[in-house]
Amino acid sequence: ADAFDEECDYLFKAVLIGDSGVGKTNLISRFAKDEFRLDSKPTIGVEFGYKNIKVRDKLIKAQIWDTAGQERFRAITSSYYRGALGAMLVYDITRRTTFINIEKWLYELREFGNEDMVIILVANKSDLSQSRQVEKEEGKGFAEKESLCFMETSALHNLNVEDAFLEMITKIHDIIS
Ligand code: GDP
Numbered sequence: 001a002d003a004f005d006e007e008c009d010y011l012f013k014a015v016l017i018g019d020s021g022v023g024k025t026n027l028i029s030r031f032a033k034d035e036f037r038l039d040s041k042p043t044i045g046v047e048f049g050y051k052n053i054k055v056r057d058k059l060i061k062a063q064i065w066d067t068a069g070q071e072r073f074r075a076i077t078s079s080y081y082r083g084a085l086g087a088m089l090v091y092d093i094t095r096r097t098t099f100i101n102i103e104k105w106l107y108e109l110r111e112f113g114n115e116d117m118v119i120i121l122v123a124n125k126s127d128l129s130q131s132r133q134v135e136k137e138e139g140k141g142f143a144e145k146e147s148l149c150f151m152e153t154s155a156l157h158n159l160n161v162e163d164a165f166l167e168m169i170t171k172i173h174d175i176i177s
Pocket residue numbers: 018019020021022023024025026027124125126127128153154155156157
């Protein structure tokens with residue numbers, strides 16, 4: 001641990017899940033920018049990065065986990081979810097199947113995840129509106145029904161990415177403090 005770690009008030013783990021190709025890796029690298037440090041845990045086949053942020057005067061180190069492509073084999077195990085306080089459930093607005101599969105991901109999350117985990121539904125690739133297959137209202141409606149937060153993002157154009165992460169992290173902070 002470096003000196004900065006010791007000055008942190010909290011360390012949060014959050015995970016990203018969703019079908020392959022929806023933009024999970026790009027969302028993480030966009031959010032973390034130059035602070036992104038990709039580590040990996042080959043034993044369980046995941047990658048994660050860190051970002052230090054200030055929320056309500058507290059210094060928080062967010063450890064964000066990426067599936068590193070494991071979702072293609074439906075090989076995400078319970079260790080991926082263990083200890084996570086937040087989850088970003090991501091679909092691609094241009095591929096309807098990725099939205100339909102959100103139900104399966106949510107089921108898995110509720111089976112393996114923490115009970116009071118903060119979950120945010122993220123509709124990514126909002127820049128591709130000409131190929132949109134899932135209306136914003138539909139995503140929003142699903143999120144409301146399941147009591148999730150909702151945000152449309154574009155990792156490519158850097159739209160709402162920071163806001164989505166900050167909303168999740170702030171909510172986690174408010175729950176545990
Ligand atoms: P992952 O498999 O969920 O981690 O998805 P990736 O982050 O690897 O992204 C899959 C593909 O979608 C890549 O070709 C990205 O460049 C592209 N992509 C990711 N986010 C966006 C976005 O917001 N808009 C557009 N147009 N493309 C995106």
